[in-house]
Amino acid sequence: MTTSIYRESHFNACHRMHNSIWSDEKNATVFGLCNSPNYHGHNFRLVVKLTGEINPETGYVMDLKVLSNIIKDNIEAKFDHKNLNIDCPEFATKLASTENFSWVIYNILRPLIPQHLKLGLILYETDRNFVEITE
Numbered sequence: 794m795t796t797s798i799y800r801e802s803h804f805n806a807c808h809r810m811h812n813s814i815w816s817d818e819k820n821a822t823v824f825g826l827c828n829s830p831n832y833h834g835h836n837f838r839l840v841v842k843l844t845g846e847i848n849p850e851t852g853y854v855m856d857l858k859v860l861s862n863i864i865k866d867n868i869e870a871k872f873d874h875k876n877l878n879i880d881c882p883e884f885a886t887k888l889a890s891t892e893n894f895s896w897v898i899y900n901i902l903r904p905l906i907p908q909h910l911k912l913g914l915i916l917y918e919t920d921r922n923f924v925e926i927t928e
Protein backbone atom coordinates (compact mmCIF):
# COMPACT_ATOMS: atom_id res chain seq x y z
CA MET A 794 0.00 0.00 0.00
CA THR A 795 1.26 3.49 -0.82
CA THR A 796 0.35 6.96 0.37
CA SER A 797 0.55 10.23 -1.57
CA ILE A 798 1.41 13.62 -0.15
CA TYR A 799 0.89 16.93 -1.95
CA ARG A 800 2.42 20.38 -1.79
CA GLU A 801 0.95 23.32 -3.67
CA SER A 802 2.83 26.46 -4.68
CA HIS A 803 2.14 29.61 -6.67
CA PHE A 804 4.20 31.87 -8.86
CA ASN A 805 3.67 34.41 -11.61
CA ALA A 806 5.42 34.39 -14.95
CA CYS A 807 4.86 35.67 -18.45
CA HIS A 808 5.51 34.07 -21.81
CA ARG A 809 4.72 34.15 -25.47
CA MET A 810 3.84 31.23 -27.70
CA HIS A 811 5.94 31.73 -30.84
CA ASN A 812 7.57 29.19 -33.14
CA SER A 813 10.50 30.99 -34.75
CA ILE A 814 10.59 28.69 -37.78
CA TRP A 815 7.06 29.80 -38.74
CA SER A 816 5.97 33.06 -40.34
CA ASP A 817 4.35 35.74 -38.17
CA GLU A 818 1.06 34.97 -39.91
CA LYS A 819 1.22 31.26 -39.09
CA ASN A 820 2.14 32.00 -35.46
CA ALA A 821 -0.80 34.39 -35.17
CA THR A 822 -3.15 31.82 -36.69
CA VAL A 823 -2.02 28.88 -34.54
CA PHE A 824 -1.44 30.65 -31.22
CA GLY A 825 -3.90 33.57 -31.42
CA LEU A 826 -3.69 35.87 -28.39
CA CYS A 827 -0.98 33.66 -26.87
CA ASN A 828 1.31 34.94 -29.68
CA SER A 829 0.91 38.56 -28.54
CA PRO A 830 4.36 40.16 -29.19
CA ASN A 831 4.53 41.85 -25.78
CA TYR A 832 3.94 38.61 -23.86
CA HIS A 833 1.15 37.80 -21.41
CA GLY A 834 1.16 36.68 -17.79
CA HIS A 835 -0.23 33.77 -15.80
CA ASN A 836 -0.69 33.00 -12.12
CA PHE A 837 0.75 29.50 -12.19
CA ARG A 838 -0.35 26.95 -9.60
CA LEU A 839 1.89 23.92 -9.12
CA VAL A 840 0.79 20.79 -7.27
CA VAL A 841 3.63 18.36 -6.52
CA LYS A 842 2.69 14.81 -5.55
CA LEU A 843 5.00 12.28 -3.89
CA THR A 844 3.94 8.66 -3.49
CA GLY A 845 5.57 6.01 -1.35
CA GLU A 846 5.43 4.17 1.92
CA ILE A 847 5.08 5.83 5.31
CA ASN A 848 8.33 5.73 7.27
CA PRO A 849 7.33 4.11 10.59
CA GLU A 850 9.97 6.11 12.48
CA THR A 851 8.65 9.53 11.36
CA GLY A 852 5.09 8.81 10.26
CA TYR A 853 5.98 10.75 7.08
CA VAL A 854 6.22 9.78 3.40
CA MET A 855 8.56 12.80 3.32
CA ASP A 856 8.72 15.91 5.49
CA LEU A 857 6.43 18.42 3.70
CA LYS A 858 8.54 21.30 5.04
CA VAL A 859 11.56 19.84 3.25
CA LEU A 860 9.50 19.44 0.06
CA SER A 861 8.22 23.00 0.42
CA ASN A 862 11.79 24.33 0.67
CA ILE A 863 12.88 22.30 -2.38
CA ILE A 864 10.04 23.85 -4.41
CA LYS A 865 10.70 27.38 -3.07
CA ASP A 866 14.46 27.24 -3.72
CA ASN A 867 14.40 25.51 -7.09
CA ILE A 868 11.10 26.39 -8.79
CA GLU A 869 9.69 29.57 -7.27
CA ALA A 870 13.10 31.27 -7.02
CA LYS A 871 13.82 30.37 -10.64
CA PHE A 872 10.51 31.20 -12.31
CA ASP A 873 8.55 33.64 -10.11
CA HIS A 874 8.19 37.08 -11.77
CA LYS A 875 10.17 35.91 -14.79
CA ASN A 876 9.66 36.09 -18.52
CA LEU A 877 9.97 32.42 -19.50
CA ASN A 878 11.06 33.21 -23.06
CA ILE A 879 13.69 35.80 -22.12
CA ASP A 880 14.87 34.97 -18.58
CA CYS A 881 14.87 31.18 -18.64
CA PRO A 882 17.41 29.33 -20.80
CA GLU A 883 15.25 26.19 -20.59
CA PHE A 884 12.96 27.81 -23.17
CA ALA A 885 15.67 29.05 -25.55
CA THR A 886 14.97 26.12 -27.85
CA LYS A 887 11.64 24.95 -26.42
CA LEU A 888 8.19 26.48 -26.77
CA ALA A 889 6.94 27.87 -23.45
CA SER A 890 3.77 25.76 -23.37
CA THR A 891 2.36 24.38 -20.13
CA GLU A 892 3.31 20.87 -21.31
CA ASN A 893 6.97 21.83 -21.82
CA PHE A 894 7.03 23.88 -18.61
CA SER A 895 5.73 20.87 -16.67
CA TRP A 896 8.61 18.71 -17.94
CA VAL A 897 11.12 21.45 -17.15
CA ILE A 898 9.84 21.49 -13.56
CA TYR A 899 9.77 17.68 -13.35
CA ASN A 900 13.38 17.45 -14.55
CA ILE A 901 14.51 20.01 -11.96
CA LEU A 902 12.69 18.28 -9.11
CA ARG A 903 13.39 14.62 -9.94
CA PRO A 904 17.03 14.55 -8.78
CA LEU A 905 16.09 16.43 -5.60
CA ILE A 906 13.40 13.98 -4.49
CA PRO A 907 14.39 10.64 -2.88
CA GLN A 908 14.49 7.98 -5.61
CA HIS A 909 12.19 5.59 -3.72
CA LEU A 910 9.31 8.11 -3.99
CA LYS A 911 7.24 8.50 -7.16
CA LEU A 912 7.02 12.09 -8.35
CA GLY A 913 4.00 13.57 -10.09
CA LEU A 914 2.86 17.10 -10.70
CA ILE A 915 0.01 19.18 -12.01
CA LEU A 916 0.76 22.63 -13.39
CA TYR A 917 -2.19 25.02 -13.73
CA GLU A 918 -1.62 27.79 -16.25
CA THR A 919 -5.13 29.10 -15.65
CA ASP A 920 -7.91 27.87 -13.39
CA ARG A 921 -9.20 25.83 -16.32
CA ASN A 922 -6.05 24.84 -18.25
CA PHE A 923 -3.66 22.39 -16.60
CA VAL A 924 -1.19 19.61 -17.36
CA GLU A 925 -0.37 16.49 -15.36
CA ILE A 926 2.81 14.41 -15.31
CA THR A 927 2.81 11.01 -13.62
CA GLU A 928 5.52 8.38 -13.20
Ligand SMILES: Nc1nc2c(c(=O)[nH]1)N=C([C@H](O)[C@H](O)COP(=O)(O)OP(=O)(O)OP(=O)(O)O)CN2
Pocket residue numbers: 810827889890891892918919920921922
Ligand atom coordinates in the same frame (compact mmCIF):
# COMPACT_ATOMS: atom_id res chain seq x y z
N1 LIG B 1 -2.10 22.36 -25.01
C1 LIG B 1 -1.97 23.69 -24.68
N2 LIG B 1 -2.86 24.56 -25.15
C2 LIG B 1 -2.76 25.87 -24.81
C3 LIG B 1 -1.74 26.33 -23.97
C4 LIG B 1 -0.80 25.36 -23.49
O1 LIG B 1 0.16 25.69 -22.75
N3 LIG B 1 -0.96 24.06 -23.86
N4 LIG B 1 -1.67 27.64 -23.62
C5 LIG B 1 -2.53 28.51 -24.03
C6 LIG B 1 -2.46 29.93 -23.55
O2 LIG B 1 -1.12 30.27 -23.16
C7 LIG B 1 -3.39 30.24 -22.37
O3 LIG B 1 -3.32 29.29 -21.34
C8 LIG B 1 -4.79 30.29 -22.79
O4 LIG B 1 -5.49 31.10 -21.95
P1 LIG B 1 -7.06 31.22 -22.11
O5 LIG B 1 -7.52 30.63 -23.38
O6 LIG B 1 -7.39 32.63 -21.84
O7 LIG B 1 -7.55 30.24 -20.97
P2 LIG B 1 -8.53 30.54 -19.79
O8 LIG B 1 -8.70 29.23 -19.07
O9 LIG B 1 -8.04 31.69 -18.98
O10 LIG B 1 -9.84 31.02 -20.48
P3 LIG B 1 -11.01 30.20 -21.18
O11 LIG B 1 -11.72 31.24 -21.97
O12 LIG B 1 -11.83 29.59 -20.11
O13 LIG B 1 -10.37 29.15 -22.05
C9 LIG B 1 -3.61 28.15 -24.97
N5 LIG B 1 -3.64 26.76 -25.30
